[in-house]
Amino acid sequence: MKNSTAFFAALTLALTLAGCSAQTQAPAPNRSEQGEFTPNSAEGVSGTDGITLLDGIFETLSEGTDVTITLEQGGVRQSYPSTLDTYWAMRMPTSEGFHWRGIAKEDCSAAFSEGKTDGLSLSGDRGGERWSLTVQDDSNYAVLTYGDGEYYFTGAEEYAYDSDWSAAMALRSFYDTVEYEALGGGCDTDPKTAIADEGQDYLAAAQARYRQQQEVHLKVSKGSEFCFSFVKCNVTPAKDQTEHFREEGTIGENTWAIYANTIFVPENERAYQNSMAGNTVEYSGNDADVPAGALEYSRVGYVTLSADGWHVDIGGTGW
Incomplete structure (x- = not known):
């Protein structure tokens, strides 16, 4: 009987100590008591x-x-x-x-x-x-x-x-x-943007808007895949297409078809690779202002005179 009493006393003590240990055990570092990750302490983060x-x-x-x-x-x-x-x-x-x-x-x-x-x-x-x-x-x-x-x-x-x-x-x-x-660049000119009508002809308006869009390549950060160190733009009339589209009724009397050309020098290898699409080719002209190693590409589009000014829509390489 004496041995049995001692056994139960020892067992009661062990269970009591185990319960205290469970109640006082601290949560793991960087985790709440619910086991969620606590992000605001970098000490000891695994x-x-x-x-x-x-x-x-x-x-x-x-x-x-x-x-x-x-x-x-x-x-x-x-x-x-x-x-x-x-x-x-x-x-x-x-x-x-x-x-x-x-x-x-x-x-x-x-x-x-x-x-x-x-x-x-x-x-x-x-x-x-x-x-x-x-x-x-x-x-x-x-x-x-x-x-x-x-x-x-x-x-x-x-x-x-x-x-x-x-x-x-x-x-x-x-x-x-x-x-x-953010600086206004893009594959296409935004036709919603208007150039003020100051009495200029459609080619001058188209040239101004196209140059504005293409010269964003000169404003981006060095090393950008869109960065050019030289840009020169030229817009020319597409008279046959203008006449043809007007006869078809595709465009009205206040819209003209145009060709747009950009001569450029990529500032870095990524910009070179990014520009090699569509009809990009090595520049073969004789313009003394163009640096060696220049490339060029051409686009087509339309320019329209509206009540709020000139709208230029230049997109792909074909009509």
């Missing part, structure tokens, strides 16, 4: 937790998501807001494409050193919390800022779906497109 956070942000980047893309170049920062469309939402540098993995701050800082300051940042909002992903130019190292925390990553050397894209290039290509469009 690579898995950082990747979970990064993936959660990328999951929000779908069509219609508002983001801001920033380029820092030569000590100057330029930002543009943008709403993602389907094309760019599918081309963000996600873990699926770049196989990000968490690394120590020291490893990332070493990659960001050596006096390099150029880089790109993509930022947005997730559930009321601001975030920013920064990638140094020509690098696959990234820093994610979320609330008060910073998390560090390195990715694969090449984008899984395009071997020519690094993580930095994925963001740079997005920035180039947003900047080009």
Whole structure:
């Protein structure tokens, strides 16, 4: 009987100690008592937790998501807001494409050193919390800022779906497109934009609008896939087409068909590759103002005189 009493006393004590231990056990670092990831503390964050956070942000980047893309170049920062469309939402540098993995701050800082300051940042909002992903130019190292925390990553050397894209290039290509469009560039001239009617003829109006649109290539950031170091435009009449389309009833008496030609020099290899489409060819003229190595392409379009001014609509390579 004495032994039985001692056994039950020992068992009661063990159960009591176990219960106290369970009640006082602290939650794991960077997780709440409900087991949710707490993003605002960077101390002791595991690579898995950082990747979970990064993936959660990328999951929000779908069509219609508002983001801001920033380029820092030569000590100057330029930002543009943008709403993602389907094309760019599918081309963000996600873990699926770049196989990000968490690394120590020291490893990332070493990659960001050596006096390099150029880089790109993509930022947005997730559930009321601001975030920013920064990638140094020509690098696959990234820093994610979320609330008060910073998390560090390195990715694969090449984008899984395009071997020519690094993580930095994925963001740079997005920035180039947003900047080009924000400055008024595009494959086609916007026919809604009016040139004031000051008594000029249709060719002068078309020349002014076409030059305005094409010279955006001179205004974009260095290294952009849309950057040209030289641009010269010329608009000429397409008299036969004007007559033909008027006879068909396709255009009215206040609309003229035109040819538009651009002579240009790409500023970089990406701009060269991006311009090699349609009917782009090497320049073969004898204009002394044109630098060596110039290319040229031609477009067709229409110019119309309306009550609010001249409207120029230049699009593809054929009618």
